[in-house]
Amino acid sequence: MTTKKKTTNNTVYTQEVRERCVSRDTLPAKIGALFLSLIVFANASYSIAQSTTVRFIDANGKTVAEVQAQSQNKQVYLPVNAVKQVIDPATTHQYNHPRQRLTLKTKDRQIRLQIGRPTVSIEPGAETVTLSTPPILIAQQPMLPIDFFTQLLPILNDVEVIYNSSLNRLQIRPKGTLTAVETNGSQDLVIIVDPGHGGPDDRGCAGSTGILEKDIVLTLAKQLQWTSEKHGIQLHLTRQTDTKKTHFQRIQVAKQNRGQLFLSLHCNTSFSPYQKGIRIYVNNPKGQLRFPSTTKPALTGQRLKILAQADYLKQSKDFADALQTELNFLTETPIQIIDLPLLPLSDAYMPAVVLELGYLSNVEDLEKLSNAEYIVNIAQAITRAFQRYISSIASTQL
Ligand SMILES: [Zn+2]
Incomplete structure (x- = not known):
């Protein structure tokens, strides 16, 4: 469901000023009004509020609501009406101007806030939540910080919320999808993560800044191991340090640990500085099943090997889909999945996917991949993809 509603803050404000100008039709009043609007203008330019859009999306990446918001001092604020759109359509609100108190009433709760104060109280239950950013007034209208939604939504509805500040996207998903997977044995899935390259x-x-692919992928792999373990998913890395590993050694790690899913991490580069974005490559050995037309394909060892790997194609694609869904949350343009025979994985008898994190030859990608916070976000998205994949296996086994 997509609902669109635009904030009327600016219109309300302009109307107020206009009414003031019309109702007092004397010269001093006109000058007064002009003076007043100049002060307001000066104030507005002092603490610049810029309009922006916040998109609320569901667990599958579908847009649930698009809300016109304001950003001020690097914080994003939403109008009170956004609560109607994303929490409860029956929400009503009262704002007491002199006391600067805002009360929101949903079906079964009352939420009390005060402008400039971080404390929010919820009745019944006398629960209080301290927001990291307090609500403020913009153009005389009470505005709720994004924290109101990230911190309160999980309390009010049984959901989890993740916020992507660079894209102003808020994902709301059923509780449990971000926390440890249910103990039904399926989380014992052995996952091998392979940070590409390594050694001198x-x-x-x-990248032009000197940052190296081998370091980016190792940092991510370690972050991913930490994040996944926190959520009950064990990972085996093909390398833990900056050391050289042959393809054979990487596959050995997978085999020794009886890996059931292989994820290889890389970065891209291109002659074109415009080429950018994440790519997901699925190991599809059949894509390369080409034999010279004069020779009849025989069931040689090589061909058997290829056929054996093709058995994992569906699972590889399922995992690639999970990755795509989760990583799309972090990017402006949808991520492509590309089927390729992946030679480095030709001996990996398990579902295998290569994730290319971005182009180090592109300024935007380079900046993102050099940012520690972005790496954490990627690690969280991959962890959620693991969870999604694990639960899809669990549901087909039922
Ligand atoms: Zn690479």
């Missing part, structure tokens, strides 16, 4: 001779590609 194999640095992978490099």
Whole structure:
């Protein structure tokens, strides 16, 4: 369901000023009104509020609501009406101007806030929540900080919320999808994460700032291991340090640990500085099943090997889909999944996917991949993809 509603703050404000101008039709009053609007203008330019859009999306990436918001001092604020759109359509609100108190009434709760104060109280239950940013007034209208939604939504509705500040996206999903997976044995799925390259001779590609692919993917792999373990998913890394590993050694790690899913991490580079974005490659060995027309394909060892790997194609695609859904949350343009015979994975007898995190030859991608916060976000998205994949396996086994 998509509902669109635009904030009327600006219109309300302009109307107020206009009414003031019309009702007092004397010269001093006109000058007064002009003076007043100049002061307001000066104030407005002092603490600049810029309009922006916040998109609320569901667990599958579908837009639930798009809300016109204001950003001021690097914080995003939403109009009170947004509560109607995303929490409860029956919400009513009262704002007491002199006392600057705002009361929101949903079906079964009352939420009390005060402008400039971080404390929110919820009745019944006398629960209080301290927001990291208090609500403020913009153009005389009470505005709720984004924290109101990230911190209160999980309390009011049984949901979890993740916020992508660079894209102003808020994802609301049923509780449990971000926390530990249910103990039904399926979380014992053995996942191998392979940070590409390593060692002094194999640095992978490099960005103009000197940052190296081998370091980015290792940092991410370690972050991913930490995040996944926190959610009950064990990972095996093919390398823990900046060391050289052959393809054979990487596959050995997978085999020794009886891996059931192989995720290889890389970065891209291109001659074109415009080429950018995440790519997901699915290991599809059948894509390369080409034999010279003169020779009849025989069931050689090589061909058997290819056929054996093709058995994992569906699972590889399922995991790639899960990755795509979760990573799309972090990007402006939808991520592509590309089927390719992936030679480095030709001996991995398990579902296998290569994730190319971005182009180090592109300024935007380079900046993102050099940012520690972005790496944490990517690690969280991949962890959620693991959870999504694990629960899809669990549901087909029922
Ligand atoms: Zn690479």
